[in-house]
Amino acid sequence: MRNISSIRQNPGKILAFGNYTAGYQTILDFDYLCGKDAPSIAGIVTVSAKFQKFFWGNREVLIPCFPTAEKAKASLGSIEWMLNINSGRRAFQSTVSFFDAFPDALGGHIFAEDVPEIHALELYKRYQKQNKTLIGPAGVGLLVPGALKLGVVGGVDWRQLEKNHLMTAGNVAVLSASGGMINEIITIVATTGHAISFALCFGGDRFPSTTPRDAFLAAEADEATSHIVYYGELGGQDEYELVELITSGKVTKPVVAYIAGVIGEGFDQPVQFGHAKALANNKSETASAKRRALAEAGVKVANSMTDFSKAIKDIPQNEKPESVDATSLVGRKASLFSSTISKESSEGYEFVGAPLQQWADEGDIALQITSALLGKRPASQKTTEFIRTVFLLSVDHGPQVSGALNTIVTARAGKGLVDSLAAGLLTIGPRFGGAVSDAAREWFEGVTEAKTPEEHVESYAKAKKYIGGIGHKKYRLGLPDPRTARLAGFVDELPSHRYYDYAKAIEAITSSKKGSLILNVDGTIAALMLDILEQEEKLTEDELRQLIDADFFNALFVIPRTVGFVAHYLDQKRLDEGLFRLPNDDVHLA
Amino acid sequence: MARVKLSEYRAKSLLVDDYAGVSLRLPSLDDDIAKLDENTPYVVKVDQGIKKRGKQGLLRLNVTKQAARVAVEELASKGFMRFIAEPMFAHEESEERYVSFERTREGIAVQYSEKGGVNVEENPTSVVGLTIDTVPLPKAFVQIVMDTMNREHLSFVEINPLIVRDDECVLLDAAVLADSAGEYQASWGEDDVVEARQPTETEAAIAKLNQNSPAAFSFRILNEDGALWLLLSGGGASITIADEAMNQGKSSLVGNYGEYSGGPSTEETYLYTLDVLRQVLTSKAPKKAIIIAGGVANFTDVKKTFGGIIQALDEKLSDLQAQGIRVYVRRGGPNEVEGLAMMESYLKKNNLFGSVHGSDIVLTDVINEALEHVDA
Numbered sequence: 001m002r003n004i005s006s007i008r009q010n011p012g013k014i015l016a017f018g019n020y021t022a023g024y025q026t027i028l029d030f031d032y033l034c035g036k037d038a039p040s041i042a043g044i045v046t047v048s049a050k051f052q053k054f055f056w057g058n059r060e061v062l063i064p065c066f067p068t069a070e071k072a073k074a075s076l077g078s079i080e081w082m083l084n085i086n087s088g089r090r091a092f093q094s095t096v097s098f099f100d101a102f103p104d105a106l107g108g109h110i111f112a113e114d115v116p117e118i119h120a121l122e123l124y125k126r127y128q129k130q131n132k133t134l135i136g137p138a139g140v141g142l143l144v145p146g147a148l149k150l151g152v153v154g155g156v157d158w159r160q161l162e163k164n165h166l167m168t169a170g171n172v173a174v175l176s177a178s179g180g181m182i183n184e185i186i187t188i189v190a191t192t193g194h195a196i197s198f199a200l201c202f203g204g205d206r207f208p209s210t211t212p213r214d215a216f217l218a219a220e221a222d223e224a225t226s227h228i229v230y231y232g233e234l235g236g237q238d239e240y241e242l243v244e245l246i247t248s249g250k251v252t253k254p255v256v257a258y259i260a261g262v263i264g265e266g267f268d269q270p271v272q273f274g275h276a277k278a279l280a281n282n283k284s285e286t287a288s289a290k291r292r293a294l295a296e297a298g299v300k301v302a303n304s305m306t307d308f309s310k311a312i313k314d315i316p317q318n319e320k321p322e323s324v325d326a327t328s329l330v331g332r333k334a335s336l337f338s339s340t341i342s343k344e345s346s347e348g349y350e351f352v353g354a355p356l357q358q359w360a361d362e363g364d365i366a367l368q369i370t371s372a373l374l375g376k377r378p379a380s381q382k383t384t385e386f387i388r389t390v391f392l393l394s395v396d397h398g399p400q401v402s403g404a405l406n407t408i409v410t411a412r413a414g415k416g417l418v419d420s421l422a423a424g425l426l427t428i429g430p431r432f433g434g435a436v437s438d439a440a441r442e443w444f445e446g447v448t449e450a451k452t453p454e455e456h457v458e459s460y461a462k463a464k465k466y467i468g469g470i471g472h473k474k475y476r477l478g479l480p481d482p483r484t485a486r487l488a489g490f491v492d493e494l495p496s497h498r499y500y501d502y503a504k505a506i507e508a509i510t511s512s513k514k515g516s517l518i519l520n521v522d523g524t525i526a527a528l529m530l531d532i533l534e535q536e537e538k539l540t541e542d543e544l545r546q547l548i549d550a551d552f553f554n555a556l557f558v559i560p561r562t563v564g565f566v567a568h569y570l571d572q573k574r575l576d577e578g579l580f581r582l583p584n585d586d587v588h589l590a
Numbered sequence: 591m592a593r594v595k596l597s598e599y600r601a602k603s604l605l606v607d608d609y610a611g612v613s614l615r616l617p618s619l620d621d622d623i624a625k626l627d628e629n630t631p632y633v634v635k636v637d638q639g640i641k642k643r644g645k646q647g648l649l650r651l652n653v654t655k656q657a658a659r660v661a662v663e664e665l666a667s668k669g670f671m672r673f674i675a676e677p678m679f680a681h682e683e684s685e686e687r688y689v690s691f692e693r694t695r696e697g698i699a700v701q702y703s704e705k706g707g708v709n710v711e712e713n714p715t716s717v718v719g720l721t722i723d724t725v726p727l728p729k730a731f732v733q734i735v736m737d738t739m740n741r742e743h744l745s746f747v748e749i750n751p752l753i754v755r756d757d758e759c760v761l762l763d764a765a766v767l768a769d770s771a772g773e774y775q776a777s778w779g780e781d782d783v784v785e786a787r788q789p790t791e792t793e794a795a796i797a798k799l800n801q802n803s804p805a806a807f808s809f810r811i812l813n814e815d816g817a818l819w820l821l822l823s824g825g826g827a828s829i830t831i832a833d834e835a836m837n838q839g840k841s842s843l844v845g846n847y848g849e850y851s852g853g854p855s856t857e858e859t860y861l862y863t864l865d866v867l868r869q870v871l872t873s874k875a876p877k878k879a880i881i882i883a884g885g886v887a888n889f890t891d892v893k894k895t896f897g898g899i900i901q902a903l904d905e906k907l908s909d910l911q912a913q914g915i916r917v918y919v920r921r922g923g924p925n926e927v928e929g930l931a932m933m934e935s936y937l938k939k940n941n942l943f944g945s946v947h948g949s950d951i952v953l954t955d956v957i958n959e960a961l962e963h964v965d966a
C-alpha cells in the first residue's frame with residue numbers, strides 16, 4: 001500500500017467514474033478548505049454530459065466529462081487516483097479501463113458493495129499485487145487530512161468535514177471495515193479533542209484489495225500516526241493476522257479496537273449480517289473469539305461503544321487542530337446556466353475572448369463569425385478564408401427558392417422585418433437548405449465507419465434514400481456548377497482531405513449512373529469544412545461528431561442566407577406590389 | 591452481497607452433465623412426480639440446504655414413482671417445501687470420499703478425505719488440505735468443477751460422499767455456496783437459493799424490496815414477541831447497536847435484526863418501515879419500543895429517510911398509540927439537524943416520543959433508554 005506520508009506530500013489528481021454530485025462536491029469542498037489551488041477531481045467518466053458544474057469555494061467550476069478513460073487520458077494527461085462509483089456489475093470493467101489508460105496511476109477506490117468475488121480477486125491480483133493501492137470493493141475509501149479525500153469517507157456535506165477538523169492532520173489513524181462506523185468513529189475522535197492522521201475504510205466485503213493488515217502496516221509506517229483506532233466485525237480471519245503483526249513487532253503503535261457482532265452468538269444458526277464478510281462460520285470467526293485474541297496481544301479492546309468512546313478519549317491529545325474558515329461556503333447558490341461566449345468586463349463587452357472594440361479594430365467580420373462558430377479563435381487562417389468564401393457563395397440563390405419566396409410573400413402581406421425574415425428562416429429544413437448538415441453526416445459516417453463508397457451508395461439505394469450531397473437540378477457532368485469549382489480551389493491548400501476524397505469517390509459512382517448525380521454545392525461545403533476542421537483546427541472525430549449533432553454545418557447556410565432574406569424583404573418594401581395571392585390557374589382544386 | 595446456498599438440485603444440475611435427479615416442489619408436485627421413471631428406485635431428500643439429513647430423518651430410500659407422493663408428504667409435514675429425487679446408487683461405504691473446493695484470496699483451496707460420508711467429521715485428521723493440482727481425483731472432473739465455479743460464480747463446493755470409479759465421479763450429495771453478487775452472470779437465479787429456515791412473511795417482503803433497490807435492506811426475526819424493535823441503518827452500526835442489547839444481557843427482548851443503508855429513497859424507506867411496523871404490532875410483548883438508530887452517515891440523507899419513516903408511522907399511528915409504543919431515535923449525517931427536528935416534532939405531537947438524539951450521545955445509549963421503558 002502507498003505510503004501515507006507520500007500522499008500527504010503529493011496527493012495527486014482523481015479521475016471519477018459515474019455520477020455522484022454530492023460526493024464529488026464534498027471532495028471539491030475538502031480541497032478548497034485545505035487551501036489547494038485547484039480541485040483534485042480532474043475529470044469524470046460518464047456518458048451523460050460534457051461538463052459538470054461544481055462549486056469551488058463560492059464560485060463555480062466546470063469539470064470535464066469523458067465517455068471513456070481512454071478519452072480522458074487524451075485530454076488530461078497524468079492521473080494518480082481512480083474514484084469508482086459505478087455499480088458492482090460495471091466496477092470491474094471500468095477499473096480495468098482506468099489502469100489500462102493510466103498504467104502509472106497510484107491506485108483507486110471502488111465504492112460498489114456488490115462486486116462479484118471473482119472480479120474482486122482478479123482486481124487484487126492485477127493491481128494490488130502490482131503495488132497499486134486499490135481500496136474496496138465496498139467501503140467508503142481513504143481520507144488523508146489536508147491532502148486527499150478519495151470517497152465518501154468523512155461525509156458528503158462540508159459541514160461534516162468542518163465539524164470534524166478533517167482538513168488538518170492529527171495523530172489518530174482510524175481503520176474500519178464499515179463505512180458508517182468509520183464516520184461515527186471519526187466523529188468520536190474529533191469530539192474527544194483529537195484529530196485524525198488518516199482514515200481508511202477497507203470495507204466489509206470478503207476480498208477487499210487493501211486488507212486490514214495492509215492498513216495497519218500503513219499506519220505503522222506513517223510518522224504522523226501515534227495511535228490506531230480499529231473497528232472490525234465478526235466473520236473472516238483478518239484479526240488473527242493483526243494479532244500476528246502485533247506479537248511479531250511489525251506493528252508497535254498502541255491500538256484501540258471494537259469488534260462488533262457478539263449479537264451473532266445468540267443464534268443457533270450462523271447469521272449473515274449486513275456486510276458480505278459478516279458471518280461467523282466457526283468459533284474463531286465470532287466477535288468474542290477475535291476480541292479475546294486481540295486483547296491477549298495487548299490491544300485495548302472495548303466491549304461496548306461506551307467503553308470504546310472512553311478508550312478513544314484516553315488517547316493523549318496533540319495540539320488542537322486549527323479551525324478552517326468555511327464561511328464562503330455558506331449560502332452559495334448554483335447558477336442556472338453557463339456561457340463561454342461573452343461577458344461584461346471592465347473593458348465593456350467581451351465576445352469570444354476579445355472586447356468588441358478589438359474586433360472592430362481588426363475589421364474582419366468573417367473572422368469574428370468563424371470564432372463565434374468555433375467558440376474560440378480559429379487556429380488557421382484557411383478556416384476563416386473558407387467560411388468567408390462559403391458565405392459569399394451562399395448569400396442568395398434567386399427569389400424562386402422556398403425560403404426567399406416565403407420572405408417575399410410575408411413582406412407583401414404587410415409584415416415587418418423580423419416576421420418576414422423568420423418566415424424565410426423557418427422554411428429551412430430537410431428539403432430546403434438543410435442539406436449541408438445531412439451531407440456532413442453522410443461523409444463523416446462513411447469515412448469513420450470505413451464504408452467503401454460502393455457500400456455507401458448501395459446502402460442508400462437499398463433504403464431508397466437520396467444522398468444529400470449528391471445531385472443538382474441544373475448542373476451535370478459536362479456542365480459543372482461554378483460555385484463548386486470555386487470551392488474546389490481549397491483542396492490543394494490542405495495537407496490531406498479524406499472527406500473530400502470520399503465525396504468525390506461517391507460522385508464518381510453516382511454520376512456514372514446518371515449525369516446529374518454530381519457532387520453538389522452542399523456536399524462540397526460539408527466535405528471541405530470537415531477536412532479543414534480536422535486538418536487546420538485539429539478537431540478529433542468526437543469533436544466533429546458533436547458539431548454534426550449540434551447542426552453546426554447548417555449555420556454555414558443560415559448566416560449568409562439571412563442576408564439574402566433581409567435583402568428580399570427590403571426589396572419588396574421598395575417595390576410595394578401589395579398583397580400577394582396565387583392566381584386561380586396556379587392551383588389545382590382536386 | 592454475500593454467499594448464498596443453492597439447492598442440491600441446482601448445484602448438481604450445474605456440476606453434472608445429464609443429471610438424472612428431479613426437483614420436487616409442493617406447488618407443482620404432480621407435474622414433478624410425472625418426470626420420475628416407473629422402474630427406477632429413488633432416494634427422496636429434503637432439498638433446503640440442511641446437513642446430516644439421514645440422521646435427522648429427512649430422506650427416504652428406495653422410493654418408487656407410485657410411492658413418491660407419500661414420501662414427499664411425510665417429509666413436508668415436518669415443515670419443508672422443497673425436495674429432490676435421485677436414482678438409488680449402489681455402492682460400498684468404503685468407497686465414499688469427501689472433497690470441498692473454496693475460493694480464497696490465494697486461489698481455490700481443496701479439502702480432501704479418503705474417508706468421506708456422513709461420519710467425516712469424526713475423522714478430522716483424515717481431511718487434508720490440497721490444491722487442485724494435487725487432489726487425487728480425475729483431472730477432467732476437477733476441471734469441470736473449476737470451470738463451473740468460475741462460470742457460475744460459485745464460492746464453495748462440497749461433495750460428500752463422492753464415489754470415484756475409474757474416471758467416473760458420482761456426486762451423491764453436493765452443497766454449494768454461490769456469490770450472490772455474480773447472479774447476473776450466472777445461469778442460477780434467486781429461486782435456486784435455499785434457506786434451512788422458511789423466511790417469515792415480513793422477511794420475504796423485505797428480501798424482495800432489497801432485490802429491487804440499489805440500496806440495501808435486511809430484516810430477520812429473532813423473537814416474534816420481542817419488546818425492542820430495531821430500525822437501524824448501516825451494516826456496521828446496526829450490529830454495534832444490537833450488540834449493546836447483548837451487552838446488557840437483554841438479547842431475549844430483541845425482536846429483530848435488520849438495517850437499511852446505501853442511500854435509500856424516501857419511498858423505499860417508507861415501504862421498509864411499513865413492513866417492520868406490521869411485525870412490531872403483532873408482538874405480544876406488554877411494553878414495546880422502536881429504536882430508530884444509526885451512526886453518523888457518510889451519505890444517506892437523514893431528512894429523506896426520516897421522511898419515509900414518518901410516513902409509515904403515520905399510516906399505523908392509531909395502532910401504535912393504542913399499544914403505547916415508544917420510539918427512540920439516534921442518528922447523524924447529511925441533513926441531520928432538519929431530519930431530527932422533523933422526527934422530534936412528529937413523535938411529540940403524536941404521543942410516541944421516547945427520545946431523539948443526534949451524534950452528541952454514544953451510538954448505543956439509545957438502547958439503554960429504550961430498555962428503561964420496556965424492562966421497567
